[in-house]
Amino acid sequence: METVLDALLFLAHVLAGVAFVVVAGVALAAALEGLAAVVLFVVGRFKRVRETPSELTPTEVPPSFSLALMVRFDDDSGCFRPSVQVRGYGELTQAWIRLELVDPSGTVRLIRRRRLARTAIETELPLPPFEPLEGTSIDEVLGWHWDVVIEDKLGERARWREHPRPAAYLNAEAELA
DSSP states (O other): OHHHHHHHHHHHHHHHHHHHHHHHHHHHHHHHHHHHHHHHHHHHHHHHTTSOGGGOOOOOOOOEEEEEEEEEEETTTTEEEEEEEEEEEOOOSSOEEEEEEEOTTSOEEEEEEEEOOGGGTTSEEEOOOBOOOTTOOHHHHHTSEEEEEEEETTEEEEEEEEOOOOOTTBOTTSOBO
16 A cells, blocks of 8 residues: 555656646746747847838737647536636737537537637636537547637637546646545
8 A cells, every 4th residue: 555655656746747847848938939039029120220111020929829628527417518728929809719529530520619808818718518419428529639729810820639638647626636
């Protein structure tokens, strides 16, 4: 029993270390992107001295978004309750977030959309709940591709394809157990 607890404790330490490295990597990437934006801005301002006013163009930093998809299944209602956390920056005008369930043959079996307000960035955004499609099991639906798309009036801005994985190592409060 003590060996099992030691192994679980070691696994928790390893997962915490991996989480720290991931967070540090994301922070480093954000810092490098910010530095690149400053360098581009400074170089752009230096070049403008030699350009005529008609040639001036604003320096743009391309949008960048990341996403975490969470899928909960409510046994009482028999519904999937997906939600996403969107992080990043970039101009989104009249944006939507769309969930597509794609079966192994590539057929889109379900689409759910919701407005993506600018204030929803950096928060958890619940998507419309849905029941497993008729003739499908919960496990079958979880085995499909879950595509999450950010779109606005300019079209698709980002697309992720994920397979939900059980969070067996998390307790009810989503803490490492």
